[in-house]
Amino acid sequence: MSLEAIFDKRIVFMTGKGGVGKTTLSMALAWAAQERGKNVILMEVDKSPNLRYILGKDIPVYKETRIAPRLAVFTLEPFKALEEYAALQIKVAAAAKLFLNNRFVSYFMQAAPGWRELVTVGKIWHTHQRTVGRGKNKRPEYDMIVVDAPATGHGLSFLRVPAIFADILKFGRMQSQTKDLLDMLRDPERTVVNVVSLPEEMPLNEAVTLADMAKSTMGMQVGVTFMNGVHPEPFLPDEKAACDNLLSDEAARNTLDQIWPCSGKALFDAAADRQARAQSCRQYLELAAKRLPTPIVELPYEYPGRVDMDGVKRLANLISQALCGGV
Numbered sequence: 001m002s003l004e005a006i007f008d009k010r011i012v013f014m015t016g017k018g019g020v021g022k023t024t025l026s027m028a029l030a031w032a033a034q035e036r037g038k039n040v041i042l043m044e045v046d047k048s049p050n051l052r053y054i055l056g057k058d059i060p061v062y063k064e065t066r067i068a069p070r071l072a073v074f075t076l077e078p079f080k081a082l083e084e085y086a087a088l089q090i091k092v093a094a095a096a097k098l099f100l101n102n103r104f105v106s107y108f109m110q111a112a113p114g115w116r117e118l119v120t121v122g123k124i125w126h127t128h129q130r131t132v133g134r135g136k137n138k139r140p141e142y143d144m145i146v147v148d149a150p151a152t153g154h155g156l157s158f159l160r161v162p163a164i165f166a167d168i169l170k171f172g173r174m175q176s177q178t179k180d181l182l183d184m185l186r187d188p189e190r191t192v193v194n195v196v197s198l199p200e201e202m203p204l205n206e207a208v209t210l211a212d213m214a215k216s217t218m219g220m221q222v223g224v225t226f227m228n229g230v231h232p233e234p235f236l237p238d239e240k241a242a243c244d245n246l247l248s249d250e251a252a253r254n255t256l257d258q259i260w261p262c263s264g265k266a267l268f269d270a271a272a273d274r275q276a277r278a279q280s281c282r283q284y285l286e287l288a289a290k291r292l293p294t295p296i297v298e299l300p301y302e303y304p305g306r307v308d309m310d311g312v313k314r315l316a317n318l319i320s321q322a323l324c325g326g327v
């Protein structure tokens, strides 16, 4: 699969260890896709405060909210998805609501395993099925659904549940619906899983496990690994040589201390720290290239470590360039 083909997928899952930047990069990828003319919806499986921070406003749960002409966001909520599913099956929303809100039914649902994951994937499937227009003008409502998956643990396991149900259910409407979900997840034309990682030990280990699990255990297509938060080299080679010279020249250091008491040393410490970070990132990137089965897209660390909408747009540009060689 070419990297550019990621923009042609209907459903793009973004997974990775907790806190590596899944929400930030889901938003950046969604932004990049809408800049390329796609109608996009970003679906977050878990409500994230970070998406609200990026957008600078609260987003209601389970309500499609348009944030740009070609971009909507949506926060999933399993019980609401179940209500919607039940209403589609029972055909009368009020009756479905009454049934699910029954004290005994809701008590049972608290304990029942798997349904949250199943209705979550079901909602994604249902959204990708929706169309607008009629006749010749009929087309999918959304060209692309970017799914901000929860942190690993139940990060990819929510995608495993349809396969488990498909094994259990041998006949009936639910069996065929579950099969539709599986077909969607395993169809490389429609669906891809991207992994998000940081150039650090644990996130990289997790990224390797996730990429392997998505491909081997779940039979899904794996796209790229976004290596997020890469610290750039702080100095050009000439600048680094000048800096090293200055550091090894005691007289020069003393002069600096005199004209800039205290801060001179702090400045060199900060420079050394940034250099060490950049070096460590380079080492993990080399390791990642050996261990990961996917192409790697490097994305920089954005100082001061909190990405707002402007930062998302910068990252979106870099994603576009990396996947397609420029917008």
Ligand SMILES: Nc1ncnc2c1ncn2[C@@H]1O[C@H](COP(=O)(O)OP(=O)(O)OP(=O)(O)O)[C@@H](O)[C@H]1O
Pocket (backbone or CB within 6 Å): 017, 018, 019, 020, 021, 022, 023, 024, 025, 048, 050, 150, 151, 228, 229, 230, 299, 300, 301, 302, 303, 304, 305, 306, 307, 308
């Ligand atoms: N490239 C980057 N440079 C600097 N900070 C970043 C970068 N990407 C993400 N962050 C910051 O890291 C923090 C975690 O990011 P984010 O919420 O996107 O991670 P997550 O993987 O979705 O987390 P969770 O698993 O909790 O949902 C946020 O404060 C975000 O602004």
Ligand SMILES: [Mg+2]
Pocket (backbone or CB within 6 Å): 022, 023, 024, 048, 050, 148
């Ligand atoms: Mg998140």
